[in-house]
Amino acid sequence: MKPLDPWGSGIIEDEKYRRLIKEFGISPLDELKHEIENPDIYVRRGIDFGHRDLDKWLKDARKGNAAVLTGIKPSGRFHLGNLITAQKLIHYQHTYNVTAFYTVADFEAFIDNHVPFEACIKYARDNVADLIALGLDVDNAYIYLQSQNTKVMKLCFLAASKVTNNMLKAVYGERSIGLYMCALVQVGDILLPQDEEFGGAKSVLVPVGIDQDPHIRLTRDIARKYNLIPPAAIYHKLLRGLGGKEKMSKRSPMSYITLSDDERTLRKKIFAAFTGGKGTSEQQRREGGNPEICSVFELAKFFFVKDDGELKEIYERCREGRILCGECKNLIYQHAAAFFREHRSKKSEAMELAKRLVKPRV
Amino acid sequence: MKPLDPWGSGIIEDEKYRRLIKEFGISPLDELKHEIENPDIYVRRGIDFGHRDLDKWLKDARKGNAAVLTGIKPSGRFHLGNLITAQKLIHYQHTYNVTAFYTVADFEAFIDNHVPFEACIKYARDNVADLIALGLDVDNAYIYLQSQNTKVMKLCFLAASKVTNNMLKAVYGERSIGLYMCALVQVGDILLPQDEEFGGAKSVLVPVGIDQDPHIRLTRDIARKYNLIPPAAIYHKLLRGLGGKEKMSKRSPMSYITLSDDERTLRKKIFAAFTGGKGTSEQQRREGGNPEICSVFELAKFFFVKDDGELKEIYERCREGRILCGECKNLIYQHAAAFFREHRSKKSEAMELAKRLVKPRV
Numbered sequence: 001m002k003p004l005d006p007w008g009s010g011i012i013e014d015e016k017y018r019r020l021i022k023e024f025g026i027s028p029l030d031e032l033k034h035e036i037e038n039p040d041i042y043v044r045r046g047i048d049f050g051h052r053d054l055d056k057w058l059k060d061a062r063k064g065n066a067a068v069l070t071g072i073k074p075s076g077r078f079h080l081g082n083l084i085t086a087q088k089l090i091h092y093q094h095t096y097n098v099t100a101f102y103t104v105a106d107f108e109a110f111i112d113n114h115v116p117f118e119a120c121i122k123y124a125r126d127n128v129a130d131l132i133a134l135g136l137d138v139d140n141a142y143i144y145l146q147s148q149n150t151k152v153m154k155l156c157f158l159a160a161s162k163v164t165n166n167m168l169k170a171v172y173g174e175r176s177i178g179l180y181m182c183a184l185v186q187v188g189d190i191l192l193p194q195d196e197e198f199g200g201a202k203s204v205l206v207p208v209g210i211d212q213d214p215h216i217r218l219t220r221d222i223a224r225k226y227n228l229i230p231p232a233a234i235y236h237k238l239l240r241g242l243g244g245k246e247k248m249s250k251r252s253p254m255s256y257i258t259l260s261d262d263e264r265t266l267r268k269k270i271f272a273a274f275t276g277g278k279g280t281s282e283q284q285r286r287e288g289g290n291p292e293i294c295s296v297f298e299l300a301k302f303f304f305v306k307d308d309g310e311l312k313e314i315y316e317r318c319r320e321g322r323i324l325c326g327e328c329k330n331l332i333y334q335h336a337a338a339f340f341r342e343h344r345s346k347k348s349e350a351m352e353l354a355k356r357l358v359k360p361r362v
Numbered sequence: 363m364k365p366l367d368p369w370g371s372g373i374i375e376d377e378k379y380r381r382l383i384k385e386f387g388i389s390p391l392d393e394l395k396h397e398i399e400n401p402d403i404y405v406r407r408g409i410d411f412g413h414r415d416l417d418k419w420l421k422d423a424r425k426g427n428a429a430v431l432t433g434i435k436p437s438g439r440f441h442l443g444n445l446i447t448a449q450k451l452i453h454y455q456h457t458y459n460v461t462a463f464y465t466v467a468d469f470e471a472f473i474d475n476h477v478p479f480e481a482c483i484k485y486a487r488d489n490v491a492d493l494i495a496l497g498l499d500v501d502n503a504y505i506y507l508q509s510q511n512t513k514v515m516k517l518c519f520l521a522a523s524k525v526t527n528n529m530l531k532a533v534y535g536e537r538s539i540g541l542y543m544c545a546l547v548q549v550g551d552i553l554l555p556q557d558e559e560f561g562g563a564k565s566v567l568v569p570v571g572i573d574q575d576p577h578i579r580l581t582r583d584i585a586r587k588y589n590l591i592p593p594a595a596i597y598h599k600l601l602r603g604l605g606g607k608e609k610m611s612k613r614s615p616m617s618y619i620t621l622s623d624d625e626r627t628l629r630k631k632i633f634a635a636f637t638g639g640k641g642t643s644e645q646q647r648r649e650g651g652n653p654e655i656c657s658v659f660e661l662a663k664f665f666f667v668k669d670d671g672e673l674k675e676i677y678e679r680c681r682e683g684r685i686l687c688g689e690c691k692n693l694i695y696q697h698a699a700a701f702f703r704e705h706r707s708k709k710s711e712a713m714e715l716a717k718r719l720v721k722p723r724v
Contacts, residue, residue: 107519114523117516147516150723154479154509157469160540161476168539177530177542178522184539361512 017049017237020210024217026050026235040091042084042236044308045301050235052216053203057232060203061096067193068092068205069231071103071186074123074145075113077258078130080303081209081239088207088234090135098205099198100141102131103189104358107146111178117147118360125351125358130259132350133343138357142198146185148361151195155188156181162225163218171214183215190219194228204231209238239302240295244274257299259347263337270296270333276318277325288321296329304335379411379599382572386579388412388597402453404446404598406670407663412597414578415565419594422565423458429555430454430567431593433465433548436485436507437475439620440492442665443571443601450569450596452497460567461560462503464493465551466720469508473540479509480722487713487720492621494712495705500719504560508547510723513557517550518543524587525580533576545577552581556590566593571600601664602657606636619661621709625699632658632695638680639687650683658691666697 021028029048032055033039042048060066070085072078078086093100104127106120115123128143146152168180175183193204206216213235220230241255257269276290276297291297297318305311314331317323323331383390391410394417395401404410422428432447434440440448455462466489468482477485490505508514530542537545555566568578575597582592603617619631638652638659653659659680667673676693679685685693 110519111523147519148512150510150512150515153512153515157472157509157540157543160538160543161473163539165539176522177525177527177539177546178519180539181519181522181543181546184543 017210020213021050024213026052026210026213027054029054029234038091038095040088041302041306041308042088045311047084047302048207048234048236050210051233052220053230053232054205054234056229057203057205058096060229061092061098061205064097066096066203066205067099067101067198068096068207069101069103069190069193070207071105071189072124072127073105073109073113074120074127075109075115076123077260078127079256079258080299081256082127082130083134083259083303084209084236084239085207086131086134086136088236090131090137092205092207093137093140094135097140099193100136101189101193101204102128102136102141102143103152103186103192104128104143104145105182105186105189107185108182111176111182120145120147121358121360125354126260128358129347129350129354130343132353133346138353142193143357145358146189149192151197152185152188152192155191155195156185158226159184159187159191159219159222162222167218167221171218183218186215187219187222190215190231191223191226191228194223201227201229203229206231206233208233208235210235211238240298242269242273242295244293244295257336259340259343261340263340266336266340267333270299270329270336273299273329275325275329281324284324285321289318289323289325291315291318294318296325296332299336300332304332304339379572382575383412386575388414388572388575389416391416391596400453400457402450403664403668403670404450407673409446409664410569410596410598412572413595414582415592415594416567416596418591419565419567420458422591423454423460423567426459427561428458428565428567429461429463429560430458430569431463431465431552431555432569433467433551434486434489435467435471435475436482436489437471437477438485439622440489441618441620442661443618444489444492445496445621445665446571446598446601447569448493448496448498450598452493452499454567454569455499455502456497459502461555462498463551463555463566464490464498464503464505465514465548465554466490466505466507467544467548467551469547470544473538473544482507482509483720483722487716488622490720491709491712491716492705494715495708500715504555505719507720508551511554513559514547514550514554517553517557518547520588521546521549521553521581521584524584529580529583533580545580548577549581549584552577552593553585553588553590556585563589563591565591568593568595570595570597572597573600602660604631604635604657606655606657619698621702621705623702625702628698628702629695632661632691632698635661635691637687637691643686646686647683651680651685651687653677653680656680658687658694661698662694666694666701 020026027050029051035058036043057066068089070089072082089100104124106117109115109120124145172183190206194201216233223230243255273295276294278284278287300311300314382388391413397420398405419428430451432451434444451462466486468479471477471482486507534545552568556563578595585592605617635657638656640646640649662673662676
């Protein structure tokens with residue numbers, strides 16, 4: 001298989017997830033599911049499908065020697081792709097009472113998306129306000145910008161001294177020096193919780209989309225070379241874009257919903273989204289729809305319908321032709337709009353705190 | 363010609379300096395010599411042989427819009443190779459009343475020499491104490507460690523976003539990602555004085571050995587892309603090692619003198635050094651010696667015999683067989699020892715200040 005592309009925008013077909021598990025030595029999540037306390041919707045609904053060393057992480061977390069880590073590239077508003085990892089970060093922070101590390105990858109935003117560092121600050125504040133609104137306990141969190149963190153830079157150079165150009169090429173394919181550097185900075189991010197400042201070696205769980213696995217693999221290699229604990233990861237399937245193709249990504253503006261969309265925009269996007277409906281209402285009533293390929297059902301499943309029973313019901317009604325796409329879109333829009341309204345209100349309260357946490361370097 | 367190698371240890375034959383001038387577009391210094399106020403021994407004695415934009419720098423320095431910059435890799439004690447650039451830094455700082463930037467390249471010491479960051483701090487303090495003892499005005503200087511400077515890292519990424527892997531290969535040859543990163547950090551170092559923090563765009567003079575020209579060329583390219591002023595450089599010939607071969611470098615311990623050598627060691631090294639003497643005293647009295655290839659004469663010329671008249675006399679006496687190597691070594695040892703004694707005393711006074719200036723990151 002080709003190297004996974006953390007900077008790309010393809011989606012991965014379902015059967016490929018199984019091949020990824022085989023090919024890259026990812027462990028299937030199924031056998032571990034029952035050991036996860038208070039599983040979130042991503043675990044319960046099979047959106048999370050694989051992991052590395054999650055079993056070890058669970059043990060260390062119960063012993064109080066663990067952390068959870070994710071990050072964001074501050075190149076725009078928080079979108080639903082970001083929401084997955086953010087919710088997981090917060091979920092594991094609370095469930096296992098571990099410190100949540102949140103890295104704002106402004107070096108990557110600059111290199112990969114040409115976002116100037118000053119603009120990154122603005123986006124970072126907005127992103128962090130979203131995170132707080134989603135429930136992050138900032139008193140048990142460490143939030144930072146890459147460009148302001150000298151420790152991460154040291155770890156980046158520690159990483160650089162242990163990789164060859166061929167290793168980088170094998171993991172990422174042929175890339176510019178700038179992207180390779182971003183990858184090594186990200187290794188630094190993932191190793192940071194094991195720095196002495198934070199109490200030394202510990203298990204670190206990184207909830208990520210499977211497309212980010214190259215970073216995990218590289219970091220695990222390097223961690224071993226410094227007698228650190230290879231980071232654990234839990235992998236989720238990629239969210240389809242609203243057009244039904246490509247992952248939901250800032251790269252294709254029509255494909256994604258941001259947490260800052262107003263309700264009119266939200267409604268418009270949901271109503272224009274690709275579904276698993278049939279050519280005519282009649283046909284759909286007769287044959288049923290296909291929620292498996294429906295990007296609106298995916299919104300319900302990933303985010304907006306929190307109750308498993310209700311989700312199951314929507315699924316079955318669709319399958320049996322008992323709900324048509326228009327009605328279903330409206331239903332899911334109502335759920336989404338309620339979430340958005342509450343989020344907006346919490347976020348506006350969180351903004352001041354976010355500004356205090358994210359400051360331009362003096 | 364092959365790319366120059368800033369990480370190598372070869373010396374360059376005299377005729378090659380002329381070819382370098384042609385091939386890499388370096389300007390010969392001769393035509394500019396008379397415009398340099400209060401020329402130091404490196405200019406007066408033809409040790410400095412080439413430059414880039416020194417004419418522009420002189421103009422800007424007179425207008426008060428300039429800086430001078432050099433650095434050290436904190437991988438050991440200050441040796442005579444470091445002394446050249448240090449003396450030049452201090453000379454231009456005082457003569458033109460410009461801020462002296464001094465970068466402690468601990469990222470490079472780590473990647474290239476595997477010096478751990480904690481050890482770099484120790485060396486850095488020692489190196490900075492040497493610098494102060496040599497006369498640096500710390501009130502008009504900016505001294506920092508790469509690993510502690512987030513601005514340099516930003517500039518490094520600005521640089522990374524403007525280079526291709528092929529550019530790096532053309533300038534440096536095929537290198538590890540770590541060394542490429544060091545090169546880009548060094549670009550950041552050289553651009554730092556033009557940061558807004560220091561008043562924005564200005565002429566920056568970098569006194570360097572010709573082997574460091576790749577860094578200068580790369581930085582000039584990148585400066586142009588950001589509408590900054592391409593840094594100026596003044597190039598000196600490389601100091602021969604005491605064995606008469608290789609440049610004086612930490613890589614070959616027998617080849618170099620450090621400012622921390624005691625007088626016995628100093629004496630031993632000078633007396634064991636390669637000279638331009640003949641096979642027998644008689645032959646030398648008859649035919650004369652050859653100061654041009656003599657590493658002891660080079661010590662006199664580069665460092666220890668400050669008076670041009672006296673240096674000329676030593677040269678002529680050697681040429682005409684009127685001084686033999688033993689006597690000459692003793693003479694130059696006496697000069698060196700006097701310099702070392704004074705330096706040691708000044709350095710011990712400077713140590714406290716150096717410790718205040720160089721601190722481990724908290």
